Every structure is written in C-alpha cells, then in structure tokens.
Amino acid sequence: MTFDRSIKIAPSILSADFANFGQEIRAIEDQGCDWVHVDVMDGHFVPNLTFGPAMCKAIRPHIRTVMDVHLMIAPVDPYIEAFAEAGADVITAHLEAGPHIHRTLQAIRATGKKSGIAINPGTPAEAVAPVLDLVDLVCVMTVNPGFGGQKFIHSQIDKVLSLRKMIDDRPIHIEIDGGITPETAPLVAAAGADVLVAGSGVFSGGSVAKPDVYGQNIAAIRAAAEAAQS
Ligand code: DX5
Ligand code: ZN
Numbered sequence: 528m529t530f531d532r533s534i535k536i537a538p539s540i541l542s543a544d545f546a547n548f549g550q551e552i553r554a555i556e557d558q559g560c561d562w563v564h565v566d567v568m569d570g571h572f573v574p575n576l577t578f579g580p581a582m583c584k585a586i587r588p589h590i591r592t593v594m595d596v597h598l599m600i601a602p603v604d605p606y607i608e609a610f611a612e613a614g615a616d617v618i619t620a621h622l623e624a625g626p627h628i629h630r631t632l633q634a635i636r637a638t639g640k641k642s643g644i645a646i647n648p649g650t651p652a653e654a655v656a657p658v659l660d661l662v663d664l665v666c667v668m669t670v671n672p673g674f675g676g677q678k679f680i681h682s683q684i685d686k687v688l689s690l691r692k693m694i695d696d697r698p699i700h701i702e703i704d705g706g707i708t709p710e711t712a713p714l715v716a717a718a719g720a721d722v723l724v725a726g727s728g729v730f731s732g733g734s735v736a737k738p739d740v741y742g743q744n745i746a747a748i749r750a751a752a753e754a755a756q757s
Pocket of ligand 1 (some may be wrong): 537541542554564566673675706707724725728
C-alpha cells in the first residue's frame with residue numbers, strides 16, 4: 528500500500544449478501560472500488576454481531592485490493608494477532624474500546640499491518656492527538672457504529688476539518704464511515720477526507736446479477752467527492 532490522498536471508495540460488505548461474499552467482493556472490485564471494508568462487531572461494544580477472524584481469513588483470497596478491517600469489539604487486544612493472520616491490510620480499533628488505545632495501536636503496528644483509530648460521534652478530534660505517531664488512518668464515524676443504512680451525522684464535518692489541520696503533511700488517511708452517498712461525500716471530501724466507506728450507498732439496488740448498479744453507485748460517490756476535494 529502506497530500513501531496518497533486521492534479519493535478511495537471502500538464498500539462495506541456489511542451491506543452485501545452474507546451467503547455470497549466471494550462473488551460480492553469480485554463484483555465490487557470489478558466495478559472499480561479501491562478498498563474492501565470489513566465490519567467486525569461483537570454484540571458488546573456495539574449492539575450487533577457479524578463475524579470474526581475465521582470469516583476474514585475465508586474471504587481474504589477473494590480480495591485483490593486492500594482488506595480494511597474495522598474492529599468494533601471490546602476488548603480488542605486479544606484478537607489483533609488473529610486478524611493480522613487472517614490477512615487484514617489495515618486494522619482499525621476504536622479509541623472508546625478500552626483504556627489503553629496506545630498499547631492497542633502499538634500491538635497493531637507490531638504485526639506489520641497498517642494501524643487505524645476509529646472515533647465515535649461523541650469523541651472529539653483532539654482525543655487522537657497524543658497517538659497520531661502510531662496511526663496510518665483515522666476513521667471518523669458519521670453514524671453511531673453497529674448498523675448499516677443510518678443517517679449521516681452532519682456535526683462530524685467540523686471534526687474532519689480539525690483532524691485535517693492536525694494531521695498536516697503526515698501520511699495519515701482520513702476515513703469516513705457511515706451514511707456516505709453522492710450527497711454527503713462532497714461534504715467530507717471538502718473537509719479533508721480521502722477514504723470513503725459506503726455500505727448501503729454502494730450495494731443498494733444492485734446484486735451479483737446486477738453488478739453495473741454497484742459500478743454506478745461507486746462512480747457517483749467518487750465523482751461527487753473528487754469534485755469537492757480540497
Ligand atoms: C457501521 C459500520 C459501517 C456501515 C456503513 O457500524 O461501521 O461500515 O456498514 O454503512 P452505511 O454506508 O450504510 O452507513
Ligand atoms: Zn465500518
């Protein structure tokens with residue numbers, strides 16, 4: 528993975544057909560996505576359950592781009608090694624998942640993977656400042672984590688602006704997760720985001736039998752973001 532600030536579209540397979548991940552991943556990659564976003568939920572840190580490292584390992588051979596694993600689990604430290612072994616390229620943990628985010632990020636870096644920190648809508652941008660040297664990506668949640676298809680929280684845009692200033696010329700991605708559509712993508716791109724996660728925004732209306740719709744959705748989000756990127 529080389530670093531740049533070009534717009535990257537990362538469909539969340541939380542909105543894909545869970546019985547058909549292999550073909551779904553092939554479809555979104557053939558249709559031009561940049562990363563594949565994998566939402567891991569534990570029914571404890573967030574009120575929903577998805578899958579663990581075994582599923583990540585099973586889908587890894589189907590991913591030709593970047594496997595972006597978003598861990599919504601607490602505790603997180605005992606599972607980092609397993610997700611690294613499952614083949615994640617980026618491992619993102621939540622700042623709110625425990626008292627020792629610095630240790631968590633050190634543990635992710637120790638696996639040789641890219642490290643990400645995610646912050647919930649109620650967490651200020653300043654909270655990531657003390658650990659910026661340990662991260663390759665900051666994920667700003669623009670919904671409360673747990674479910675796809677929620678409404679974008681507009682108050683998070685100022686947070687993206689603050690983060691962009693704080694990051695300055697460091698090689699750190701700003702990822703946005705939740706409620707991304709062609710309407711909201713330009714708002715966060717203009718504020719400084721480069722990785723846009725989209726679940727319902729990419730998968731709605733399409734299927735592996737109708738992959739063109741995925742392509743149209745990806746292209747619409749990308750075009751709107753690129754036109755607004757600062
Ligand atoms: C929410 C997840 C998101 C979610 C986004 O907890 O982290 O990645 O799938 O879904 P949309 O794009 O539908 O808001
Ligand atoms: Zn996510």
